[in-house]
Amino acid sequence: MNRYKYTTYAKLPCFDHEREMTMRGLIGNGGMLAMKPIRVTIWNEYVHEKTDLHVASIYPQGIHHAIAEGLSPYGFHIQTATLEQPEHGLTKELLDHTDVLIWWGHLAHDQISDEIVNRLQARVLQGMGLIVLHSGHFSKIFRTLMGTSCNLKWREDAERERIWVVNPAHPISEGIGEYFELQTEEMYGEFFEIPTPDELVFISWFKGGEVFRSGCTFFRGLGKIFYFRPGHEAYPTYYNLKVLRVIANAVRWAGTSHGTMPTFGNTAPLEKFR
Amino acid sequence: MNRYKYTTYAKLPCFDHEREMTMRGLIGNGGMLAMKPIRVTIWNEYVHEKTDLHVASIYPQGIHHAIAEGLSPYGFHIQTATLEQPEHGLTKELLDHTDVLIWWGHLAHDQISDEIVNRLQARVLQGMGLIVLHSGHFSKIFRTLMGTSCNLKWREDAERERIWVVNPAHPISEGIGEYFELQTEEMYGEFFEIPTPDELVFISWFKGGEVFRSGCTFFRGLGKIFYFRPGHEAYPTYYNLKVLRVIANAVRWAGTSHGTMPTFGNTAPLEKFR
Amino acid sequence: MNRYKYTTYAKLPCFDHEREMTMRGLIGNGGMLAMKPIRVTIWNEYVHEKTDLHVASIYPQGIHHAIAEGLSPYGFHIQTATLEQPEHGLTKELLDHTDVLIWWGHLAHDQISDEIVNRLQARVLQGMGLIVLHSGHFSKIFRTLMGTSCNLKWREDAERERIWVVNPAHPISEGIGEYFELQTEEMYGEFFEIPTPDELVFISWFKGGEVFRSGCTFFRGLGKIFYFRPGHEAYPTYYNLKVLRVIANAVRWAGTSHGTMPTFGNTAPLEKFR
């Protein structure tokens, strides 16, 4: 069953099919600039929400649904996929038509098959953007792409988090001020065992005394990756407008154009040298 | 006199005034998405073209004019400014209405007043994009923003340059393939004494045996800076479509949104701690 | 007068002259490995300590003296210099014999002549290490090398700072644990308007709710720069053993070897191409 896919959202004005979503405009030299909306797939393991009453009360239709609703004003073409679907909902066809994949997982990291992880890794290297949220730090796909343990400190104690912008030139920081606060969040603390981020956009302050590199970008192959820390399932984080704005900004950043697929292997010289 | 300013280009369809250039479209939730064109100012010292017959034969209306023409298909709002104008054409008003400034200079770096350099630096830190071309590596504004000598090796011998993409995930690399060639260019060679680029997009290969970090980005304050190597005045580099594409890509990248202007100085605590 | 220079420290066993400090050892192939101690110059404006009774009570002989004492177990060859000396104590000869310069200044940034700033910048680009402490973020030499305002938020309220290691592979993080605390420090908060650090080693947490990139490295020319946040003059920070350890680690890092001085300018091809 597939309640949260395209067919559901297609009924909402914001999930109209691609042709109608395309913005068209006459540009200076008489050409037509067609702006296709970014195609976003929100993946959620969707387990907590069906097994924990408290989580279900916060996200009755799943975290993926809350994020999809929250992103609806931004003009993306949004689909969702969940673990329970065939191939975890991550078919080759879907990924080939996904510009940016958003990932939320926690309990079921091990249930993702290696075949799907390889497929995801290949698709990122081919140019699909990837936004990994919160507990997704321990997902197979994130650990595979990072090459490190991605381990960290944590504490679930409904404490205040204050997220500071440390690269205000970065488009992901648009519209959220110098910092924003989440009154109840799980703490994640350093050392966060990831590669040095290519760009560090946010640093979190926690009431209990820790800091965390909360917004990190990574270039990998043709793909752009963004890790964003907030989003414990037991708190209503994905209804926070600043959190949604960051995710929307990250979709736009990760969904920007990229270069040509490189060729690899044995290659003839471009200059004569004999 | 000011032949190359806004008033000239306003007659061309691509330099229509802002209101008409704005693309409008209905987005999903019924809101209106207004896309304003990026406001680009192309600055050129415009000396070689008026004093050297060979250069004049290549760029009869100046390098700034060639770049403006070359960028015209991309839908930007383009103005030009030159050294000879009052305040070198870089008035506060113009800069306040410039999203991205493109800079070409060579002979007259020292003629830029310190006041204008300070104005430019402040404006970059406030969010204006800056694209520095070729011999602009030695401009006051670039050296001031870099904090280093920006020195390099050079040789003017009409030799082949091959520019390789080394970050194909970066939007500046869009549409130019794995590499592109310029058959006659001045050589610039390492060591190029700049800070480590935040992102290295291109590396040049030269027939004579040198390499050069040819496409370098730098985040500074709210502003984004791109240094792009090619463009010796004695060769027709700014008619090359790949060169123009890189500049257009860089305009889009440097013209993306940024975060909020930070506050500085003495500040009250956000948490009670007494 | 020059109370804090070499001649003073030369009397202490740790400030013996270079020849005697040199460690010698037979290495594997019969060669002699001579390890010269790193030559450190500690510069202090030395104004607060002579004009403010509270500061004088903490650092009766000056901050530079406290740091020199604190570094004495590490085997460096240490000299000091202060603002009041001719050429601010920063003669060409001294700098030519300095491997790493440590900088503390606050009230008198503007009293440093541009000539000395140029001399310092050139010396860093030639390979001298530079460690800028605390309020030195606003020194002319740091702002010149960074190319940005180096502005930040601050609050002087004797609050707790906790400094977290975020790059434990970096030698500057050796021996200080996962974090360390300073019970009374001035707060510095983001946004800190510096270039993206080449390496981010520490992030500070402040009781009042802010974070700060506290330990930042920058490669510039042949030189290595380290900015380290702690050290308000009104608190006994430079007696803290962890703070001293970080400074000592940074001296060793900034004092490591570097490559050859590059040549710049017009250069003949290395390959025949005609």
Next chain:
Amino acid sequence: MNRYKYTTYAKLPCFDHEREMTMRGLIGNGGMLAMKPIRVTIWNEYVHEKTDLHVASIYPQGIHHAIAEGLSPYGFHIQTATLEQPEHGLTKELLDHTDVLIWWGHLAHDQISDEIVNRLQARVLQGMGLIVLHSGHFSKIFRTLMGTSCNLKWREDAERERIWVVNPAHPISEGIGEYFELQTEEMYGEFFEIPTPDELVFISWFKGGEVFRSGCTFFRGLGKIFYFRPGHEAYPTYYNLKVLRVIANAVRWAGTSHGTMPTFGNTAPLEKFR
């Protein structure tokens, strides 16, 4: 059998056991500074040299032996290990006593068991330095740590490579000049699908028209990684003194101290907040 291990080299003066290799010196404050030599293990798959007469003629005792000989003047404590040994010679005990592991492999990447790869990855994250040479770009351990394909272009045509220093502040660039040349090498060309290096030290120029990021560092956990391009088995690259100097510099860099092993998982707050 284990011909190339410690016991062999222990007969040479440079492979004396640790105690005798330790340099001792009286430092300033009367303490004893004991400098232990860096413990280097050189791993080689050692297949080409036993199956290809041309390669055997260049490296009759194996690439690992040539590198060990070449590094002997630098005072390291050197051991070697090869694929044919039990556990590929990479026992837990050996790795626990290895500060820096050098890796050369090509034909037999797939023969390394996943268990050993996991052991190597864990050991790097715990602080062991890793230097990956040439065709080791495709080794399991490098691909695992990078998280990307590590693919590239190549051509075996005995062509000239010129390796340029682009970060002369980095200690790995010490003593090799602005560039150095290898007259006959295999070409490796961009795009090299690795994460953005934390530090880019060298860029190669190839006669046939390509460039390559030849010297790349990566911080991972407590460990430091250096990838160095040259070293095709069919050419005498590992007898080149500049190549050996780079490897020795990299051993010293990767063997520098690091911070404390972090703790991970559930953690109590450091500040009271209830």
